[in-house]
Amino acid sequence: MSAAGLVFAVQGVNPWTALWKIFGGSFCRSFGFFETMTKAIPLILISAGLSIAFRARFWNIGAEGQLLFGCILATGVGLHSSSLPSYCVLPLMFLAGATGGALWGTLPALLREKYRVNEVISTLMLNYIAAEAVQYLIYGPWKGKTQWGFPYTDNFPPAASLPVIPGTRIHWLTLLIGLVMACAAYFLLERSSMGFEIRVSGENPEAARRSGISPLRVSLLVMGLSGGLAGLAGTGELCGVHHHLTYPWAISSGYGFTAIIVAWMAMLNPLWCIPVSLLFAGLLVGGDAIQTSLGLPFATVNVFNGAILFFLMLAEFFRENKISLKRSASAGA
Amino acid sequence: MNIFKTSCITAMILSAALSCGCGKPQPPVKSPSTAAGVPAPTAATSEQQQVRKFKAGLIYVGPVGDYGWSNAHELARLQVMKKIPWLQSIVVESVPEADSARVIDRLILEEKCDAVFTTSFGYMDATVDAAKRYPNKLFMHCSGYKREKNLGTYFAELYETYYLCGLMAGALSKTGKIGYVGAHPIPEVVRHINAFAIGIREINPEAKLSVKWLFSWYDPAKAKEAAEALVAEGCDAISFTEDSPAVIQVGEAHTNAGKPVYTFSHYSAMLKFGENSVVSGQLVDWTGMYEKTLSAMHTGTWQSEDLWWLLKEGAAVLGADFRQTINYRHIDMLKGVTREIEGFGAINAYDLVNKRLDQMKADPRSFDPFTGPIKDQTGAIRIPEGHVADHDALWSMDWFVEGVEGRTSQ
Structure with a gap:
């Protein structure tokens, strides 16, 4: 914390003022808090999913791509939904989003179990493929007729818009889905036999194999769930915030990567992902408060976030490992 | 056990941040709403009686230090700030399109800006919504085509x-x-x-x-x-x-x-x-456009319009830099x-x-x-x-x- 404070002190701003601005701006003011909630929605969904995958020691770095591929399928439904009855547009879009994310997630699972392809590489690379696919669609076949040649798809029909809490941008349906999914993920991991299989495969793959747990089945399962939740998060962003498909970095703004940190800080416990997501969303939202009121550059916010994370990790290390100072001389420490 | 300890860490950080923020109030930071302006309003009361202050907020899509778009807006803002004594301004850089609605709200509600300039096409819908929500505030959206009674558009065309x-x-x-x-x-x-x-x-x-x-x-x-x-x-x-x-x-x-x-x-x-x-x-100088718009807003003569400025208005400039229209090394070859x-x-x-x-x-x-x-x-x-x-x-x-x-x- 003091190092983070130093970042501000160097720029001639009282660190306490800055901290008050960040957390006050995102938690204490009603509108800041609503924005924090809005930002936390995708983080909750994705980090809960990642917790499942990480518990099975499947290093899924590809939530970003899974989110985007979910968005592609959901957009496909949204753009061609005019003939559908309005009440089934949103469920279908969410279904398509989850399916897209799950498909994009199970691909590296297959690659790992069948061809021994390292999943860190494959999930990371699939992020880029999904992003390029979105770019192709928004500049090519799906470029909107009503968007003056800009790379956005046409806006979705009103039936594909998620309701928001009036006066805020919180699409509460996705929030509800997120909370339910986080709880469901917790019960799956901690209270079901399937969760037991997942945990055993993660903690002792050899024992898992000997006791007849199929690695393929577990990998497909965790990645289907992890990707599916990322796809749901993407669909929520599409229908709740953007209402059309556009540049991949505008759709996601790095949620898939931030959620990795969130999942680890929540110690891979889906329930803990909820408050940690809120904390991180608060850091993101509070970031513009210190720009507007203290006139600090944008990069300061990132440095501050990085410092907090680094020291949290450090704290974790010292908590898990006992450090003892040894001296060769007789004097004890 | 693990969960408990991490929760303690998180709670400590949060409470430390909040309590220390509240416990040691800096003179201008008594409550967030009065902490808004960089120069406190009380300091300027004597001048205020003569000339009304005007506060503008600008939202940039990139960092102010790029070599292009956002930097050009920032240079113009700094120029105008030098020229106009009654102007106060605030910038927010690197704002993703999806977050622009929040930043506009913050500029208006917390920083009490009189006018907000949004400088990317992707901010268009958020700016239109904000213009409808805050009919007493003025808005200018750069490079868009949607206008309202209190929302104008502006562009330097090259x-x-x-x-x-x-x-x-x-x-x-x-x-x-x-x-x-x-x-x-x-x-x-x-x-x-x-x-x-x-x-x-x-x-x-x-x-x-x-x-x-x-x-x-x-x-x-x-x-x-x-x-x-x-x-x-x-x-x-x-x-x-x-x-x-x-x-x-x-x-x-x-x-x-x-x-x-x-x-x-x-x-x-x-x-x-x-x-x-x-x-x-092809160079751009936004100074004239900001100066004209802000002056009109300040005197109350501003009306929503589409500013589409070219070479004639001095917004677009031909030059290798602002001093050399054509690099002298190449003039003979062109002749x-x-x-x-x-x-x-x-x-x-x-x-x-x-x-x-x-x-x-x-x-x-x-x-x-x-x-x-x-x-x-x-x-x-x-x-x-x-x-x-x-x-x-x-x-x-x-x-x-x-x-x-x-x-x-x-």
Whole structure:
């Protein structure tokens, strides 16, 4: 914390003022808090999913791509939904989003179990493929007729818009889905036999194999769930915030990567992902408060976030490992 | 156990941040709502009685330190701040499109801004919503087309300047192959490429303009790669839309190695990155526009309108930097290229550029690069003889003129 404070002190701003601005701006003011909630929605969904995958020691770095591929399928439904009855547009879009994310997630699972392809590489690379696919669609076949040649798809029909809490941008349906999914993920991991299989495969793959747990089945399962939740998060962003498909970095703004940190800080416990997501969303939202009121550059916010994370990790290390100072001389420490 | 400990850490950090923030209130930080302004309102009461203060908030899509778009707005803001004593301003940089609604709210509710300027096309819908939500505040959206009673639009348009650079590229190119590194295939960039191509082909009707897309506004590595690819294809003059001097550095390296590749400054003065390669360029100066708009807002005479400023208004500027319109190293070469041009007779390229520049500075209607007949890539006439492309046609342009090699979509 003091190092983070130093970042501000160097720029001639009282660190306490800055901290008050960040957390006050995102938690204490009603509108800041609503924005924090809005930002936390995708983080909750994705980090809960990642917790499942990480518990099975499947290093899924590809939530970003899974989110985007979910968005592609959901957009496909949204753009061609005019003939559908309005009440089934949103469920279908969410279904398509989850399916897209799950498909994009199970691909590296297959690659790992069948061809021994390292999943860190494959999930990371699939992020880029999904992003390029979105770019192709928004500049090519799906470029909107009503968007003056800009790379956005046409806006979705009103039936594909998620309701928001009036006066805020919180699409509460996705929030509800997120909370339910986080709880469901917790019960799956901690209270079901399937969760037991997942945990055993993660903690002792050899024992898992000997006791007849199929690695393929577990990998497909965790990645289907992890990707599916990322796809749901993407669909929520599409229908709740953007209402059309556009540049991949505008759709996601790095949620898939931030959620990795969130999942680890929540110690891979889906329930803990909820408050940690809120904390991180608060850091993101509070970031513009210190720009507007203290006139600090944008990069300061990132440095501050990085410092907090680094020291949290450090704290974790010292908590898990006992450090003892040894001296060769007789004097004890 | 684990959970408990981490929760303690998190709670400690949160409570430390909150309690210390509240426990040691700085004089101006008693409550968040009064902590808003940098200079506290009380300090200025004596001046306030004479001149009412006016607070403007600006939202940028990129970092203020880029070499292009956001930097140009920031330079103008700093200029205007120097000129106008009653102005206060706040900037928020690197705001993602999806977050713009929140930042506008914050500027108005917490910082009590009187006017908000949003400077990216992607902020359009959020700005329109905000204008409806805060009818007593004023809004200006840069590069959009939706207006309200309290929401105007503004834009500094560069197609005339691109055309003039095209004349120079056409005159200097020996290979007849000219390159363009484009950011995104959107109408603005397509229109600029077309204007550049029209200029090139007025001097050299056989010349070809090869376009490479980056799909990014800022990506120096990709821009460098694209420029190298164009040089390898035989291009010896390259223009670009990208917020870094990467293309110019490629041109300078080849020029210094004995193989001239001519380049053009884009958006900000880039001559210093390529003393031998940069010929001229399209520059932007937003100062006048901000000064005019803010003054009108302050006196209460402002009305919602669409500001579309060109060379005449001084928003678009032709130059390798703001002092040298054309790099003196290249003037003699331009004077050595003579063509028969309707209305001027036999004229060298240097004089032609200056004559056209004077024409468009005096009155954009006296000469417009997009005057028919103009054919597209297939040879079909898009702008018939005697017609000039109007605002809407320019605004939604999604086709390339004859002589451009490349596609406007993937």
